[in-house]
Amino acid sequence: MASHVIHALYTDDDVLMNAVKEAKKKHLHINEVYTPFPVHGLDKAMGLEPTRIAITSFMYGCVGLTVAILMMNFIMIEDWPQDIGGKPSFSYIENMPAFVPIMFELTVFFAAHLMVITFYMRSKLWPFKKAENPDVRTTDDHFLMEIDATGQDAQELADFLVSTGATEINLVANEE
Amino acid sequence: MDYKLSKNLKLTAFIFMAVGAILFAVDYVNLPKTTQEVAALEAAHGGGHGGGHEQTSHDTTTEGHGGDAHEVASAHGEGHAEGGHTMSKEEHLEHTLGEYQNKPWSAIYVAAFFFFMIALACLAFYAIQYASQAGWSPLVLRVMEGITAYLLPGSLIMFGLLLLSGLHVNHMFHWMDPALVEEGNEHYDKLIAGKSGYLNVPFFLIRAAIFIAGWNLYRYLALKFSKNQDEASDNRWHKKSFKAAAAFLVFFIYTESIMSWDWIMSLDPHWFSTLFGWYVFAGMMVCAITTIALVTMILKSQGYLEKVNDSHIHDLAKFMFAFSIFWTYLWFSQFMLIWYSNIPEEVTYYIQRIEDYNLPFFAMLGMNFIFPLLILMNSDFKRVNWFVVMAGIIILLGHYVDIFNMVMPGTVGKSWSFGFVEIGSLLFFLGLFIYVVFNSLTKRPLEPKNNPLIEESKHFHY
Numbered sequence: 001m002a003s004h005v006i007h008a009l010y011t012d013d014d015v016l017m018n019a020v021k022e023a024k025k026k027h028l029h030i031n032e033v034y035t036p037f038p039v040h041g042l043d044k045a046m047g048l049e050p051t052r053i054a055i056t057s058f059m060y061g062c063v064g065l066t067v068a069i070l071m072m073n074f075i076m077i078e079d080w081p082q083d084i085g086g087k088p089s090f091s092y093i094e095n096m097p098a099f100v101p102i103m104f105e106l107t108v109f110f111a112a113h114l115m116v117i118t119f120y121m122r123s124k125l126w127p128f129k130k131a132e133n134p135d136v137r138t139t140d141d142h143f144l145m146e147i148d149a150t151g152q153d154a155q156e157l158a159d160f161l162v163s164t165g166a167t168e169i170n171l172v173a174n175e176e
Numbered sequence: 177m178d179y180k181l182s183k184n185l186k187l188t189a190f191i192f193m194a195v196g197a198i199l200f201a202v203d204y205v206n207l208p209k210t211t212q213e214v215a216a217l218e219a220a221h222g223g224g225h226g227g228g229h230e231q232t233s234h235d236t237t238t239e240g241h242g243g244d245a246h247e248v249a250s251a252h253g254e255g256h257a258e259g260g261h262t263m264s265k266e267e268h269l270e271h272t273l274g275e276y277q278n279k280p281w282s283a284i285y286v287a288a289f290f291f292f293m294i295a296l297a298c299l300a301f302y303a304i305q306y307a308s309q310a311g312w313s314p315l316v317l318r319v320m321e322g323i324t325a326y327l328l329p330g331s332l333i334m335f336g337l338l339l340l341s342g343l344h345v346n347h348m349f350h351w352m353d354p355a356l357v358e359e360g361n362e363h364y365d366k367l368i369a370g371k372s373g374y375l376n377v378p379f380f381l382i383r384a385a386i387f388i389a390g391w392n393l394y395r396y397l398a399l400k401f402s403k404n405q406d407e408a409s410d411n412r413w414h415k416k417s418f419k420a421a422a423a424f425l426v427f428f429i430y431t432e433s434i435m436s437w438d439w440i441m442s443l444d445p446h447w448f449s450t451l452f453g454w455y456v457f458a459g460m461m462v463c464a465i466t467t468i469a470l471v472t473m474i475l476k477s478q479g480y481l482e483k484v485n486d487s488h489i490h491d492l493a494k495f496m497f498a499f500s501i502f503w504t505y506l507w508f509s510q511f512m513l514i515w516y517s518n519i520p521e522e523v524t525y526y527i528q529r530i531e532d533y534n535l536p537f538f539a540m541l542g543m544n545f546i547f548p549l550l551i552l553m554n555s556d557f558k559r560v561n562w563f564v565v566m567a568g569i570i571i572l573l574g575h576y577v578d579i580f581n582m583v584m585p586g587t588v589g590k591s592w593s594f595g596f597v598e599i600g601s602l603l604f605f606l607g608l609f610i611y612v613v614f615n616s617l618t619k620r621p622l623e624p625k626n627n628p629l630i631e632e633s634k635h636f637h638y
Contacts, residue, residue: 054555085516097512 003150003174005031006157007134008166010143013039019145019164020045026160029148034138053122057115064110068103134172179480179617185610192607200280200600207597208276211269218272274347275591281346282587285337287601289439290463290579291609292330297457297464298323299395300428306398306421311632312491315484318622319472321402323464324395325616326609331388338384338439342377348587351375351445367521368445375442383438387431394424406625414628432457440579443586447525449514455506456582462499462544463575465492466568471613473561480622486559487638493558493567500548500571507541528585533592536577543574576602 010016017039023030030046043050073092076082076099081089089095120126138144149157149171158169208214263271302320305313341349350356356365357372368375397420405413433453441452449455469492475481514522529537547570557563584592624630 058553086518087516097508097515100508100512 003148004154005172005174006147006149006154006161007168007170007172008145008147008161008164009135009137009168009170010145010165011141011167012165013037013143015165016143016145017042017045019161019166022160022164023145023147028157031146031148033146034133034135034144036139036141036143039143053115053119056118057111060114060118061107061111063114064107065103067110068099068106071106072099072102178620179475179614179622181614181618182478185614189607189611189614192603192610194607196600196602196604196607198600199596200283200604203596203600204280207279208273211266211273214269214273214276218269272591275587275589278346278348278587279591280597281337281341281348282583283597283601285348285587286576286579286583286598287605288330288333288337289583290576290602291326291605292334293456293460293579294463294467294609295324295326295330296391296432297460298468299327299391299398300425300432301461301464301468302398303394303421303424303428306417307425309418309629311629312488312636314624314627314630314633315481315636316468316472316488316492317402317624317627318617318620319468319475319481321399321620322613322617323467323471326612327395328392329608329612331391334439335381335384335388339381342381349442349445350586351442352377371445375445380438380442383434387435390424390427390431394420394427398424402624402627403620405627406621408626411628429457432460440582443583444525446521448522449510449525451506451510455503455510458499458503458506459544459575459578462496462503463572465495465499466571468492469496469564470568471617473565475617475622477561483623483634485636487636488633489561489564490555490558490638491636493552493564496564496567496571497548497552497558500544500552503575504541504545507544525585528589529581532590533581533585536581536594540574540577540581543570544578547571547574 008019010019013035016033016035020030020033020042024045024047033042033046035042069092076089076095077092083089084098087095087098092099124132133139134146135142135144145161145166147157147161154171158171161169208217298320302317302324304310305317305320340346341352344352347353351368351371353363355361355363357369358364359369398417401413401417401420405411405417408414436453436456440456441448469489472481472484472492473489476484511526514526517523548567551563551567552558580594580598627633
């Protein structure tokens, strides 16, 4: 049997939030929700796991800090020691305060950039990727909830979704 | 539900005060009172502090060029033509005795200032809530009002201490010595004389009086307005609170800055830092927010403030985290520029602290930066009460040490120790603070009524 999904469109984020909660109550499987802007609390209502990006951010920050320490040690102490402002570069620790801004900046740089790249990869976003968005109106003023309709009575589902405030309902056959 | 001051808490506060006073008295009796006693003490400690009298050349005995510069020269072990002033044995003993005489005063001063600044910064944080129309915080506004109750006694104690210094009862403020600004006097200090248009006792006390009056006036008005709003049928009083808060914040940020130069930076009268006001501000702010969080959790654990939820604690912990980072940022900005430029009149400040106050100087960084950074970084930890309490206690102790480091080197110098006078003063003012704060919390319902933002605060959810 071919798999089907139902696209239910909403025009208000509060209505959408309620619909998601109702659908969850009925143990429907929500594949995805497309919204024009981040809806606060939607992830919790959908039962998504908390993001782990903060942990990766911390690890990337540690990498950046390490890179900064090793880099400044190589540049300023080992490779080409200089006497700047009467502070000869004989040892790392004595010159450490001068390197703190670099340590800070590289920590932030690594954490921020690698975190964004991680987010792109995890969300399967890359250049020239075809948009997965099923309906362009969700980039404007519509909200779309995609529900797995395989093995379910489509009419019954549609009636339920209308009762939650959906303005439009489409039954779509998965092409895969 | 109205808060009732429990007997235990009252008793605890009084025990703190009594034990503090006893410890202070015990140690005070043992401090050397004459140069003979100083000599005996030094003999017992193996002859003198820091070794050699040249290093103890100090701004009380050097002239013109400024005593601090000599300390750099001697600290670097360089011969310095002008800094060649060598103290005689008598001068050294006299000088050290002066430091010991300052010790109990400085201990009181540090503790008094520490709790005073918590109340003052709490008032500023309270004003920020009104000025920014914050929706999350109305449930904890009464806690803040309670903490600011210490402002009046705290600021009057501070004024009393400054007045006693101005009357030369103690010699914490070196620049108050009239000999330094008298031309032709052997102790004439050109730098301090140049600042005497601003740094003179009458103007100093007038400034302090104006600041203290202004802060207390705002607190009086803010409490009156919030009391009236409780019984009001419209938002008239809330709007007045908003206007008063905005006006106070403008007044506060100028006066806080000047207060920090006057009351702390002038203890090292040759030294100056242009971001000192901000630095003190960041420290007092993080202490105030920590205190709000601690008092809120204490009240909640006793069954009050039932509407306050995890998210409120989370927000306060976020502020604790953020202001700890902000404090570190300012601390480092101040330190690095002075360290790198290495100008004698500036860098002595840190040389003295690193050489003579090494442990508190670096321990403070761990307590105020590394510890809160690691403990409070995780979002979930900010909702776990005992994590916040632990971080809060370390932060408060760390900032006490920070104030200690700001005050002691300029008044007590090398003769510092963390003894019973310091612990006693800290305990005494802690007891007083607890009593005043919790006693004032009993005066009014803990939940504001008719605050237009109270519903948002009750449903506040992160």
